[in-house]
Amino acid sequence: MSLLEVRNLRVTFGGTAAVRGISLKVEKGETHCLVGESGCGKSVTSLAIMGLLARGGRRDAERLAFAGTDIQNHSEREMSRLRGDRMAMIFQEPMTSLNPAYTVGSQMTEVLRRHRGTPRAQAVDRAAELLGRVGITAPGLRLGQYPHQLSGGLRQRVMIAMALMCDPELLIADEPTTALDVTVQAQILRLLAGIQKELGLGILLITHDLGVVARIADRVSVMYAGEVVESASAENLFADPQHPYTRGLLSCIPVPGKVKRDEPLGSIPGVVPRIPPGYVGCAFRDRCPHAHAECDGAIPRRAAGPDHEVLCTLPAGWFGRQAA
């Protein structure tokens, strides 16, 4: 039984299809990265899983199960009992998700007091312990401070510690390090990886940064225009990318020592298209150098190797064969 199982999830906002039938699983102790560019639907996916879609958002799935239980028909009350307790979430910008009017301590302890009814003194001990665990020196001092008194890196550590207050089984992290300096990003990611190993949690990490993905993912799903276009283990995805979009993205990244200065980087021409309802065919075809007539029809999801799926009309091993 997977910790999180999403099968054929769709999200629409009015006439716009934001998520168009995605499936993914997160196992216990695994980091699954959902990667894609802005507007591909990755954040909406995470909000849909947590039942936090904005008004007007409609969610529909064949299955949306947390720890074996389908949560699609959970009431708002049942969901809020799960959120922050067994499934927790970290957002990109900690300043907007922390309440500026309350101290770090009162926000952290609230989670535990509300979900578990833990007495205040005990909750404070737990908060201090977790702040220490996420590498914050002088946790006692920090508990009494307000969010604006902390640096961006510290705030994100507080968010992580707060997410861990109730020992969640699943952690959904939406761009947790995007607003941070590279040096702090490395520290926060190391921290997440360490905590995961220690506590065995499942992490669904949403990011646009393939560098982050390569370093911490076990599994990767690449999203484009509301669909998962390629899904594989991190090792296979980077060693043998099979979707033209994945390959395009990888060629865009300057890698020190690999791309010579002044040599042009690879790039993907054009922009992400608007997807009207009832869209048929591959959403990437207008930007794809390998597009052909078949791309206008229904696109098969085919196996490209063990545990490696691609949403593309090109035959399996196309790129491998081309290179040889």
Next chain:
Amino acid sequence: MSAVPAIEVRGLRRVFRVRQGLFAPPRHVVAVDDVSFAVPAGSVLGVVGESGCGKSTLARMILGLLPPSAGEVLVDGQRLADMDRRARARLIQPVFQDPFSSLNPRRRVRDIVAMPLVAQGSISSADIARRVEEALARVGLSAEQGTRFPSQLSGGQRQRVAIARALVLRPRIVVCDEPTSALDVSVQAQILNLLAELRRELGLTYLFISHNLAVVEHVASEVAVMYLGRIVETNESEALFAEPRHPYTRALLASVLTPEPGLGVPDVGLGDTMPDPANVPAGCRFHPRCPLAFERCPVEVPRTTPNGTGFVECHLAEPA
């Protein structure tokens, strides 16, 4: 190539007075502290550092948008302070990070691009129209796109508009402050390729500010690493990336996450003390975070030690 550097900065310093509360005495934040360097014409100087290190303040002083507290900026051999705004605009132009806030949302693209020409006050409207069209074509925008509003364009297209506006006066120098940080990677690659092409074709000099070292390595011929208002290491790009001397440069390089699976997340070794520009540590300003700090570091300010074509400021790099 002329021997006069495109940009020369001498002893540049900028202090901000910051009030923390209504009755609190003002504190002084030294955002840029005695910085000197020269950028040869036709080269690209990459400036890297964490947020708050003073790199944007430096850029704004070089653009003449912010008067220095001390020191001077020379652009193409002339003192920036002696130039009038129009002359300055013909020589040096900016491209900023966020094309969503740097373009006037109520004006059409072609009017935005025409603005620097109009501000010159002496160019005929026929000339303006021709040069705007030329500038748009150069950055890959059609005349039809020139009639649109910024909100009708994608992030990458807006950044092209910002670049067209910077180029329309045919400046010699462009200051790019995080020009691709707000963009997706596929768009970032398009913009970086465009900037490289323009530099080659028009013989431009760039001051390229970024927190992304991989990007800087790709575009810069020289790199300056800033930490809390000072340049702590500078060198030719190849040399700096091959052989970083300052522990801070090494930490920055180590924290670049390249898309190579199996390497894991590196231990940068900087601890969790964050730099505070309002409270610069004594001695070497990097010592509280430095994994190699020893007894001299908190007491003695490191000397500037020549290294390659640049220098490094670290006690460990000083000759014995």
